[in-house]
Amino acid sequence: MGRIVNCIxxxxxxxxxxxxxYPGLLGERIxxxxxxxxxxxxxxxxxxxxxxxxxxxxxQKSREFLKNxxxxxxxxxxxxxxxxxxxxxxD
Numbered sequence: 001m002g003r004i005v006n007c008i009x010x011x012x013x014x015x016x017x018x019x020x021x022y023p024g025l026l027g028e029r030i031x032x033x034x035x036x037x038x039x040x041x042x043x044x045x046x047x048x049x050x051x052x053x054x055x056x057x058x059x060q061k062s063r064e065f066l067k068n069x070x071x072x073x074x075x076x077x078x079x080x081x082x083x084x085x086x087x088x089x090x091d
Contacts, residue, residue, distance in 0.1 A: 009035070009075075
């Protein structure tokens with residue numbers, strides 16, 4: 001069994017990430033405090049943010065936008081709403 005972290009986002013002990021997912025101190029903070037499950041949730045949200053906002057990741061403003069949303073989602077216990085996104089219903 002791999003590393004276990006007390007996930008700051010999901011508020012329980014879960015499997016931790018295998019590698020640091022982001023550069024610098026923020027990456028270390030994520031590695032030490034965020035579970036694989038919460039990180040995967042973020043990746044899904046990030047993908048929708050990129051697509052819905054037509055972000056260009058070569059642009060510094062787009063990268064800063066994503067970084068701020070990531071920190072808000074993972075560490076400030078806030079959900080990220082994506083303009084125009086409606087989840088599919090199970091009906």
